């Protein structure tokens with residue numbers, strides 16, 4: 498089978514599509530025939546060495562997964578062969594990512610894929626969706642709170658905005674550039690701020706852009722970031738959370754239901770095949786704001 502791998506971090510050319518053995522599902526694991534995945538910032542950070550890959554080379558990248566169950570390991574009983582599933586693996590940092598023809602992943606990290614949804618759209622859900630959901634949960638908001646989301650036009654930000662809105666909060670979007678306003682989900686943001694923080698203070702913030710939002714937070718408000726390195730020192734550690742996304746099939750199931758019900762929309766993307774992996778990364782590096790789907 499093919500796998501997108503690299504030996505040591507570097508520029509795009511370090512990525513190679515290689516022929517490697519098909520893995521066997523272990524205890525509680527499922528073997529998935531991959532259909533689609535996506536490029537996330539963490540893939541680029543690991544490939545380029547901004548995040549140091551752990552373990553020994555070669556390293557396989559990839560977080561998102563849309564595919565079909567081919568076989569199940571011992572005590573994996575939730576999904577039958579033939580089931581279409583979505584999943585997010587957080588193993589790319591240890592070199593066991595999803596960018597390969599077949600992927601072994603714990604069944605607890607999977608959810609049934611919503612029916613009749615384009616795999617290119619579904620591939621935009623797993624990692625950004627889990628991250629957004631875990632960030633919103635970390636805020637521990639009371640009903641009807643005001644929450645500022647930075648990087649609101651990005652993959653995590655636009656899902657966080659929608660989840661906040663669905664939970665009855667007032668979501669305030671912060672984008673960097675005027676053109677990004679058009680990329681926001683419609684009818685969800687209470688206010689949109691372009692390039693500068695709102696004047697009135699909010700009850701909580703979710704930073705997905707790695708910028709300091711503390712000036713917009715009311716005293717005692719909660720600061721959540723998904724970008725390692727923040728939150729800023731000015732926020733008390735009691736009121737700050739760095740979310741490191743964990744795998745959760747149950748959360749993916751909840752997100753998939755929102756997609757099925759039309760309550761959560763996902764962004765259009767540009768599609769490349771895995772054999773075009775270099776071109777896909779060059780397109781991603783152009784920072785056009787459009788997500789990239791990778792298909793088998």
Ligand SMILES: NC(=O)c1ccc[n+]([C@@H]2O[C@H](COP(=O)([O-])OP(=O)(O)OC[C@H]3O[C@@H](n4cnc5c(N)ncnc54)[C@H](OP(=O)(O)O)[C@@H]3O)[C@@H](O)[C@H]2O)c1
Pocket residue numbers: 537538539624625628647648649650651652653654672673674677705706707708723724725740741742784786
């Ligand atoms: N903690 C975790 O486990 C975890 C999980 C998933 C993601 N993440 C991290 O979360 C971040 C967002 O991920 P994503 O998938 O949503 O990325 P994304 O789709 O690239 O979105 C990031 C957004 O932030 C904006 N942005 C970046 N720098 C900015 C700045 N200095 N000022 C204003 N806006 C800025 C970007 O705008 P431009 O296009 O103009 O740059 C873009 O709209 C990434 O750093 C990613 O690595 C962490």
